[in-house]
Amino acid sequence: MAQPLEKVDRRDAKLALAHLFVAFAALALGGFAGLLQTLVRSGKFELPAGISYYTILTTHGVLLGLVLTTFFIIGFQFAAVSRTTGALSDGSRRLGWIGFWMMTSGTACTAFFILTGQASVLYTFYAPLQAHAGFYIGLALVVVGSWVSGFAMFAHYARWRKTHRGQVSPLLAFMSVTNMVLWLVCSLGVAATVVFQLIPWSLGLTDRVNVLLSRTLFWYFGHPLVYFWLLPAYMVWYAVIPKVIGGKMFSDSLARLAFILFLLFSIPVGFHHQLLEPGISPFWKYVQVVLTFMVIIPSLMTAFAMFATFESYGRSQGATGLFGWLRKLPWSDARFFAPFVGMLFFIPAGTGGIINASHQLNQVVHNTIWVTGHFHLTVATTVVLTFFGASYWLIPHLTGRVMTKAMNRLAIIQTIVWAVGMTFMSGSMHFAGLLGAPRRSAFSTYSNSPQALEWIPYQIAQAVGGTILFIGIILILVIVINLAFFAPKGETEFPVAEAAAPYERAALALENWKLWIGLVVALILIAYTVPIIDIIQNAPPGSKGYKLW
Amino acid sequence: MAKLITAARQTKQEKEPALKGTLASVFLLGFFVIFSWVSVYFLFLHRL
Amino acid sequence: MHIHKYEKIWLTFGIGCLIVFLTVVGVSAFAAGQQPPSCLTTIDPEKVDSTPPFDHPGLVKKGDKEYELNIVVAAFSFTPNAIEIPKGAKVTINVTSKDVIHGFEIPGTNVNMMVEPGYVNSLTTTFDKPGEYTILCNEYCGAGHHMMTARIKVVE
Numbered sequence: 001m002a003q004p005l006e007k008v009d010r011r012d013a014k015l016a017l018a019h020l021f022v023a024f025a026a027l028a029l030g031g032f033a034g035l036l037q038t039l040v041r042s043g044k045f046e047l048p049a050g051i052s053y054y055t056i057l058t059t060h061g062v063l064l065g066l067v068l069t070t071f072f073i074i075g076f077q078f079a080a081v082s083r084t085t086g087a088l089s090d091g092s093r094r095l096g097w098i099g100f101w102m103m104t105s106g107t108a109c110t111a112f113f114i115l116t117g118q119a120s121v122l123y124t125f126y127a128p129l130q131a132h133a134g135f136y137i138g139l140a141l142v143v144v145g146s147w148v149s150g151f152a153m154f155a156h157y158a159r160w161r162k163t164h165r166g167q168v169s170p171l172l173a174f175m176s177v178t179n180m181v182l183w184l185v186c187s188l189g190v191a192a193t194v195v196f197q198l199i200p201w202s203l204g205l206t207d208r209v210n211v212l213l214s215r216t217l218f219w220y221f222g223h224p225l226v227y228f229w230l231l232p233a234y235m236v237w238y239a240v241i242p243k244v245i246g247g248k249m250f251s252d253s254l255a256r257l258a259f260i261l262f263l264l265f266s267i268p269v270g271f272h273h274q275l276l277e278p279g280i281s282p283f284w285k286y287v288q289v290v291l292t293f294m295v296i297i298p299s300l301m302t303a304f305a306m307f308a309t310f311e312s313y314g315r316s317q318g319a320t321g322l323f324g325w326l327r328k329l330p331w332s333d334a335r336f337f338a339p340f341v342g343m344l345f346f347i348p349a350g351t352g353g354i355i356n357a358s359h360q361l362n363q364v365v366h367n368t369i370w371v372t373g374h375f376h377l378t379v380a381t382t383v384v385l386t387f388f389g390a391s392y393w394l395i396p397h398l399t400g401r402v403m404t405k406a407m408n409r410l411a412i413i414q415t416i417v418w419a420v421g422m423t424f425m426s427g428s429m430h431f432a433g434l435l436g437a438p439r440r441s442a443f444s445t446y447s448n449s450p451q452a453l454e455w456i457p458y459q460i461a462q463a464v465g466g467t468i469l470f471i472g473i474i475l476i477l478v479i480v481i482n483l484a485f486f487a488p489k490g491e492t493e494f495p496v497a498e499a500a501a502p503y504e505r506a507a508l509a510l511e512n513w514k515l516w517i518g519l520v521v522a523l524i525l526i527a528y529t530v531p532i533i534d535i536i537q538n539a540p541p542g543s544k545g546y547k548l549w
Numbered sequence: 550m551a552k553l554i555t556a557a558r559q560t561k562q563e564k565e566p567a568l569k570g571t572l573a574s575v576f577l578l579g580f581f582v583i584f585s586w587v588s589v590y591f592l593f594l595h596r597l
Numbered sequence: 598m599h600i601h602k603y604e605k606i607w608l609t610f611g612i613g614c615l616i617v618f619l620t621v622v623g624v625s626a627f628a629a630g631q632q633p634p635s636c637l638t639t640i641d642p643e644k645v646d647s648t649p650p651f652d653h654p655g656l657v658k659k660g661d662k663e664y665e666l667n668i669v670v671a672a673f674s675f676t677p678n679a680i681e682i683p684k685g686a687k688v689t690i691n692v693t694s695k696d697v698i699h700g701f702e703i704p705g706t707n708v709n710m711m712v713e714p715g716y717v718n719s720l721t722t723t724f725d726k727p728g729e730y731t732i733l734c735n736e737y738c739g740a741g742h743h744m745m746t747a748r749i750k751v752v753e
Contacts, residue, residue, distance in 0.1 A: 052740065122737050126698050128714060129739065211698065211713055253598050275633045276709060278716035282632040286623060293615045300611040303578055304604050307571040315567060322570050347578055351585045354615075358586070359622040360633045363707045364593050367700050367735035434592065436704020438735035444743035449731035451704040500566075506598040540639035540715030546697050548672050548739025565601055572603040579611060586618060596707045597631070 019075025030063030038466025061123030099149030106141025130545025208542025247313030370433020425465025
């Protein structure tokens, strides 16, 4: 099987790179907004020139939560399918570019209305706060653009399957397709509320909006959204990291099974974001809590698979004892180190998630800054550090360069800086949240409330953490720019791991898309039909739009 | 081909890889989850 | 599909824990009545001021040590915003919004609920410890969101 370095087709590389550039540009601007927020929240700093905290907060959430993630993921997945199933057809590549330009123009449109203060509605844009119609139209373009790219990947995958009958598809292609199916099914919800409710309402074509329906459609999308972020990180862990450390994938079929479980159970769970809402019966909330707990299982499987990959490799290198294998791991290789630190952070991150979703326990943490701390561990550490780790080989692979030793050392430092900064910031957010400090709020002592005064030391720690993290952002931008434009020319591998055991027949059954999509639809109908009929039938008078910023 | 796969599977089942460290690691993780969840549950009860 | 023996042990243990967690919250919700706030009553958000009980917001005595506290929420205030409650009172808090979505939280307690236009939300709690409690809005509602606060004083 030894072959010369398998490369992503050059034309596909360009498409992937275009996505990565937008992603890192969003990181630069969104990260700066994040720094300003933590400084304001410390109470020691005020924004100049009457800039609103909530404008900055909206910028941060949209650019990092929606733009950075979606662009990086689609770029990465185009590279992954091209690397494992061959160059895209001209038609698929054209679709990919159409998707890219729709998403980019949508982002520009939304960003314009946010930055000019016409859409300070945060990235969740809950009605009846009403942003300028351009904000929603831009977002709709981003979502529809991502669908076009998804269809390009589906078409490519279908073509591969037609020419490779009876064969199991390459793991990375299978995972990319699973993630895009997940994305398509869930983003139908946000598209529905944006296109049918919010755009006509913000244009003045309709007067009133059903607030609870809009929120429910948003959260039907909002939770699978976080799995759409997480699954590409899992792709790197399962299918790339074993090769980076020089070992084998623990189990190819279990990895596929985990992804199918994510597809099935990450969608019918949105109510765990709405546990404290009026208008939804506690029975249906609990049903979705149970379904939420199902989606923990594939993560339990992933934890085992990762440790097993590392231990097997360590033992093959002669490690002994219970934890001797840890010493054999390539700690000085940033391609391993950054995602590994991301994995470690997923332990408290996942734990926090279980607590958040535990029905009435949500009353302890809901809308407190604990939640902000939680997703800064999941997406802003686990996912993002894995994306950084992937960039260290993906960008030089795509640009025909190599990462120098100095850049690798800087990348190790970047990872440590990120881990330290996030420990300060997210750690203090968790504790302040348990004491009741609210999320998404500018600095306030709530008329010198004794409770609010207790939070201030934690808020200062958040600013310290935020500042350290901003240094981390500068470091990663230096590395990315180096890898894209200045690193020495050469060949970099796109690492793809081999499975420890040959393919099992079960892997073929896992590509029965009709079955899986049918099950996804069935689960969604079970979880949502009755409550959504209730929400529509028992709806109160709708709400007019408000611009309260 | 199919025979080859079955044969490989059989040898694998006879000799499972040594994963004691993995088992210990995931259980440490599990205990962390339990400890944290129970802590917040007691906080909830305390505040009732 | 082949699964390593240790992985079977781990998944059995892990899934067992999840079942225990679900049982604990399920039993305390459905048997002991500790459900998250999920009131199903609707209201016209533009007629809050003329709809009982919100036409006369405030604390109402309902029985021995039992009270109802009706609060109207609007950008950027709670009405009433200074409330005295006798110690040991069992209080059902009803809230509704006249405009956008708000949050209703008393830090340091389990009182935490969403306030949405068109709906009443409701939660019952007992104030056992005397002292000052802060009410605040924990869902973004506009420029003055972080200034939205009210005070409860629990007195002997």
